[in-house]
Amino acid sequence: xxxxxxxxxxxxxxxxxxxxxxxxxxxxxxxxxxxxxxxxxxxxxxxxxxxxxxxxxxxxxxxxxxxxxxxxxxxxxxxxxxxxxxxxxxxxxxxxxxxxxxxxxxxxxxxxxxxxxxxxxxxxxxxxxxxxxxxxxxxxxxxxxxx
Numbered sequence: 001x002x003x004x005x006x007x008x009x010x011x012x013x014x015x016x017x018x019x020x021x022x023x024x025x026x027x028x029x030x031x032x033x034x035x036x037x038x039x040x041x042x043x044x045x046x047x048x049x050x051x052x053x054x055x056x057x058x059x060x061x062x063x064x065x066x067x068x069x070x071x072x073x074x075x076x077x078x079x080x081x082x083x084x085x086x087x088x089x090x091x092x093x094x095x096x097x098x099x100x101x102x103x104x105x106x107x108x109x110x111x112x113x114x115x116x117x118x119x120x121x122x123x124x125x126x127x128x129x130x131x132x133x134x135x136x137x138x139x140x141x142x143x144x145x146x147x
Contacts, residue, residue: 005057005145009034010042015055023088023145039084041092045100052093054121059143060091064107064114066098072113075130082136089144117143 003020007027014031027036044052044062053060063079065072076094083092097104097112107116107123117125117140127139 006055007036007058008048008052008056009036010038013048013051015051020145037087039087040080041083041094044093044095044103046103049095049100049103052091053118056091057120058089058091058145059124060093060118061140061143062116062118063092063094064097064104064109064116065094065112066096068098069112071130075113078131078133078136081133082140086137086140086144089146090140115139119143 004017005020005023007016007018008014009016009029009032011034012029012032014029016027016030016036018027018036028034029036041063042048042052053062061082063072063075065076067073079092079094086092095103097109111128113128113130115127115131115136116123125139125143131139
């Protein structure tokens with residue numbers, strides 16, 4: 001029997017149970033019937049942050065950014081590219097620190113962009129500053145979900 005994972009839908013935030021062996025089979029949400037993996041970062045906010053961080057069994061990489069930040073805008077396509085290449089072995093989300101200052105303060109975000117990896121509801125790694133795709137993927141590699 002395959003190990004079961006909990007995956008939070010990026011559309012409706014419903015928690016889904018998926019066999020780990022079926023991650024790459026394009027699973028859909030049992031509630032809204034939309035794809036559980038969208039190949040792009042999920043927009044995070046106070047309404048979905050706790051569930052996305054705490055209930056996903058996959059590691060979640062959060063890009064803490066702001067619209068006025070030049071390095072954040074430069075890194076956005078790189079982060080999106082990593083999401084398209086590394087899903088379904090990792091989740092990606094973006095949190096606008098300008099719109100969500102309480103969440104940014106809770107995680108002591110002092111500079112942006114800052115990337116944080118969460119697993120089982122806890123932060124396990126952090127990196128500040130813009131990264132190129134190769135460096136980003138090398139940093140993420142040890143944290144990818146492995147069946």
